[in-house]
Amino acid sequence: MVSTGVDSSADVPSTAIYAQRLQQPYLHQHISPQSLQQSTLLRSYLSMHSNLHTLAQDCTAAPSQYVAQPYLSRVDDFRSRKGIARFRCSNHVLQIEVGRHSRGERPPVEERLCTRCDLRAVENEAHFLLDCPAYAAVRARFEQDLQLRPGTSLTVLMNSPKQCALGKFIAQCFAVRAQNC
Numbered sequence: 001m002v003s004t005g006v007d008s009s010a011d012v013p014s015t016a017i018y019a020q021r022l023q024q025p026y027l028h029q030h031i032s033p034q035s036l037q038q039s040t041l042l043r044s045y046l047s048m049h050s051n052l053h054t055l056a057q058d059c060t061a062a063p064s065q066y067v068a069q070p071y072l073s074r075v076d077d078f079r080s081r082k083g084i085a086r087f088r089c090s091n092h093v094l095q096i097e098v099g100r101h102s103r104g105e106r107p108p109v110e111e112r113l114c115t116r117c118d119l120r121a122v123e124n125e126a127h128f129l130l131d132c133p134a135y136a137a138v139r140a141r142f143e144q145d146l147q148l149r150p151g152t153s154l155t156v157l158m159n160s161p162k163q164c165a166l167g168k169f170i171a172q173c174f175a176v177r178a179q180n181c
């Protein structure tokens with residue numbers, strides 16, 4: 001474990017100190033153009049952020065440009081906030097993630113196909129929320145709130161101003177998925 005450098009004997013170490021000390025060494029080292037090339041998980045993560053992907057390409061970006069994602073303050077309901085956070089971190093059961101944890105040889109990304117439709121598409125976050133016909137009914141319910149249109153990108157969806165609706169949308173898609181095992 002890497003020390004944060006925070007003295008545990010200090011009176012009250014503020015979260016701002018932790019955040020600052022974590023940002024500086026980690027973000028610049030681990031979110032870089034090189035790491036983007038090597039990690040599909042990191043690419044998924046960054047594809048859901050409005051500004052991190054841009055910052056990751058810019059090695060000169062100052063740590064202060066990394067900011068907390070808006071959903072953390074906009075979504076009051078803990079379960080919705082947790083659902084969005086888990087989805088953003090690929091803490092889910094979609095095939096793209098299941099394949100990453102396969103025992104033995106990992107299946108190539110292109111073989112981690114959706115088992116809920118016949119499109120023979122990789123079941124990644126974008127397919128799940130935006131394209132898979134298995135969730136068309138859920139998508140229709142949130143079409144207005146989330147401005148779901150043909151061609152809507154995962155970045156745009158995940159940064160919708162209606163983050164509470166987004167949390168419900170993700171939860172309902174997973175509920176349908178669980179029913180269709």
Ligand SMILES: [Zn+2]
Pocket residue numbers: 114115116117118119121127131132133134
């Ligand atoms: Zn599908």
